[in-house]
Amino acid sequence: MPTFKADLAVIGAGAVGASCAYHAAKRGLKVALFDARMPTAGTSGACSGLIAISTKKPGLAADLAAETKRLYPKVVAELDSDVEYRPAPLLMLIEDADILTELEIYQDTVRDHGWRLDHLDRAAVLALEPNLSPDFEGALLCPDEATVNPYRMTLGMVAGAVARGATTHWGIKPRAIDVVGDSIAAIDTPAGRIEAEQYVFAAGVWSPDLGAMVGLDLPVIPRRGDVVVTARAAPIVSHYLMAASSMVVKNRPELAETTDDPLMRRGGGFGTHVNALGQCLLGTTRAFAGHDRTTDPDGVRAIVASALKRLPGLARVPILRTFVGLRPHVPDGKPIIGRSGRVSNLLVATGHDGDGISLSVVTGDVIADMATGRRPRIDVSALSPDRFPALG
Numbered sequence: 289m290p291t292f293k294a295d296l297a298v299i300g301a302g303a304v305g306a307s308c309a310y311h312a313a314k315r316g317l318k319v320a321l322f323d324a325r326m327p328t329a330g331t332s333g334a335c336s337g338l339i340a341i342s343t344k345k346p347g348l349a350a351d352l353a354a355e356t357k358r359l360y361p362k363v364v365a366e367l368d369s370d371v372e373y374r375p376a377p378l379l380m381l382i383e384d385a386d387i388l389t390e391l392e393i394y395q396d397t398v399r400d401h402g403w404r405l406d407h408l409d410r411a412a413v414l415a416l417e418p419n420l421s422p423d424f425e426g427a428l429l430c431p432d433e434a435t436v437n438p439y440r441m442t443l444g445m446v447a448g449a450v451a452r453g454a455t456t457h458w459g460i461k462p463r464a465i466d467v468v469g470d471s472i473a474a475i476d477t478p479a480g481r482i483e484a485e486q487y488v489f490a491a492g493v494w495s496p497d498l499g500a501m502v503g504l505d506l507p508v509i510p511r512r513g514d515v516v517v518t519a520r521a522a523p524i525v526s527h528y529l530m531a532a533s534s535m536v537v538k539n540r541p542e543l544a545e546t547t548d549d550p551l552m553r554r555g556g557g558f559g560t561h562v563n564a565l566g567q568c569l570l571g572t573t574r575a576f577a578g579h580d581r582t583t584d585p586d587g588v589r590a591i592v593a594s595a596l597k598r599l600p601g602l603a604r605v606p607i608l609r610t611f612v613g614l615r616p617h618v619p620d621g622k623p624i625i626g627r628s629g630r631v632s633n634l635l636v637a638t639g640h641d642g643d644g645i646s647l648s649v650v651t652g653d654v655i656a657d658m659a660t661g662r663r664p665r666i667d668v669s670a671l672s673p674d675r676f677p678a679l680g
């Protein structure tokens with residue numbers, strides 16, 4: 289059986305693990321990246337790639353998003369891959385004037401960080417998006433948002449890590465972790481032992497299993513999102529379109545009970561954009577339903593009804609497929625990023641919920657700084673894995 293030796297062993301090769309591997313390799317560490325299956329087998333292969341600041345509340349979430357927006361284009365330019373990083377002006381449809389006050393915090397975030405935001409009336413929105421049904425009040429336009437292809441970004445960062453000396457190992461899952469004193473001595477897998485100076489756990493919704501092997505509670509819960517993908521068609525929208533109420537409902541779940549929107553009633557929210565292939569992605573549900581990734585027909589019906597209500601012309605476009613992704617949700621609403629004080633050579637990078645494609649870049653940068661003893665560009669002490677009690 290081989291022994292895989294490295295300065296840093298990263299366990300989990302979704303967008304977050306791939307970014308940790310890429311940034312650490314860039315800083316000169318000998319990195320080994322492992323995945324139980326392969327990169328994009330998890331949520332990073334079943335999601336969208338919006339990189340937005342206008343959907344964040346002020347505070348650490350907004351600061352991370354702002355840092356992300358600065359870093360992303362630089363990292364994309366360093367990668368030797370086309371990751372389909374594109375401008376994606378975001379239109380947040382205001383369908384109910386009552387939610388305007390609640391949108392103010394998001395507007396503050398955008399303006400505080402120096403990005404543009406315009407308030408458009410109905411006529412201005414219809415001039416931009418003539419296929420919209422006119423049943424709305426206006427919209428917030430955030431012209432500086434972007435999108436990336438999540439598969440390509442994840443694979444691009446893996447390739448970037450390999451180009452900087454990292455090794456990759458797929459189909460390898462830890463079966464036991466040897467903790468000596470307060471640090472990991474080795475990880476035992478059916479394919480051999482992993483021996484590293486430091487380790488990163490970046491296993492998305494599967495992180496609790498790894499945490500339990502070293503006595504850490506990493507409370508990441510899958511929050512599923514169904515998405516409907518249409519066949520290629522003439523672009524029905526030119527912006528990344530989102531119902532503003534779908535953000536408000538995250539803070540005020542009681543709204544879901546009073547709305548007639550079939551998707552919001554299920555806790556989800558309408559959003560759509562056209563991808564580089566000309567397919568329309570329609571989303572999405574939000575539900576805690578375990579690790580099941582089979583399609584929920586009622587969820588799909590709600591997505592389609594909610595989309596047709598806003599874009600009746602979609603009735604002429606066939607549905608190609610549906611998919612389900614599991615957002616790595618943490619009950620306190622914050623990702624888990626940082627070094628564990630209980631297992632001193634372990635760094636954790638998980639729990640990014642609906643933001644892991646965008647936040648992957650800043651997370652990898654921060655983790656690589658921690659692994660090399662540098663001060664991270666942003667203070668993430670509030671995201672420490674030690675905010676949860678150790679397992680008994």
Ligand SMILES: Cc1cc2nc3c(=O)[nH]c(=O)nc-3n(C[C@H](O)[C@H](O)[C@H](O)COP(=O)(O)OP(=O)(O)OC[C@H]3O[C@@H](n4cnc5c(N)ncnc54)[C@H](O)[C@@H]3O)c2cc1C
Nearest residue numbers: 300302304324330331332335338492513613643644645646
């Ligand atoms: C419908 C939907 C839409 C979304 N839209 C966006 C968006 O627009 N913008 C955005 O930024 N984010 C979005 N997200 C969120 C984003 O997809 C996730 O936050 C992100 O993909 C999480 O990445 P990750 O690397 O932490 O996890 P994953 O991508 O799940 O990667 C974890 C990896 O760990 C591996 N693994 C698991 N267990 C083990 C083990 N024991 N040993 C070794 N390997 C293991 C898995 O095989 C997997 O490859 C969306 C999510 C969904 C569901």
